[in-house]
Amino acid sequence: MADNDWKKRLGVVFSTDPGYIYEEEKEVQAETLPPEKQRLTVTIDRRNRGGKQVTLVSGFTGTDEDLAELGRTLKVKCGVGGSAKNGEITIQGDFRDKVTALLCSMGYKARRGN
Numbered sequence: 001m002a003d004n005d006w007k008k009r010l011g012v013v014f015s016t017d018p019g020y021i022y023e024e025e026k027e028v029q030a031e032t033l034p035p036e037k038q039r040l041t042v043t044i045d046r047r048n049r050g051g052k053q054v055t056l057v058s059g060f061t062g063t064d065e066d067l068a069e070l071g072r073t074l075k076v077k078c079g080v081g082g083s084a085k086n087g088e089i090t091i092q093g094d095f096r097d098k099v100t101a102l103l104c105s106m107g108y109k110a111r112r113g114n
Contacts, residue, residue, distance in 0.1 A: 032062025035107035042100045043113035045090075054082070055099055057089040057110075077102050 013027045022074030046052070057074070060067050064085075074091055078098060082091040091099060096112050103110035 026072055030063070032066040036109065038062075038108050040103055040108050040110040041113045042096050042103070042110055044094055044096055050093070053094045055091040055093065055095045057091070057099060057103070058087065060087055060089070073106075074099055074102060 018084070038059070038061060042059055043053050043056050045056045057071075060070065067087065067089065068084045070084060071089040073092060075082045078091055078093070080092045080095070080097045082089065084090070100110050100112045
């Protein structure tokens with residue numbers, strides 16, 4: 001199947017110049033702030049999860065790679081599964097106190113929500 005990237009170019013006015021090359025804008029990711037400048041909130045979430053509880057860490061500012069690394073570290077320390085995407089880390093189960101203590105020991109400014 002051909003490379004169908006036309007959806008990325010919706011709303012673009014094309015040129016009749018045969019030498020014109022369309023250049024896409026590069027997505028700029030935010031630079032990762034040092035841990036002492038991060039303000040993370042650790043909450044519990046039960047909505048849209050089939051009644052299961054998850055610990056949600058939000059407020060991370062940085063690249064997706066750094067978010068994934070922090071999420072991996074928290075999952076290993078808690079011994080459970082989870083995910084890290086869209087600027088949030090999801091840990092399976094209610095680990096609010098443990099995750100808050102781990103983040104504070106790593107140098108992050110973490111506070112426990114609800």
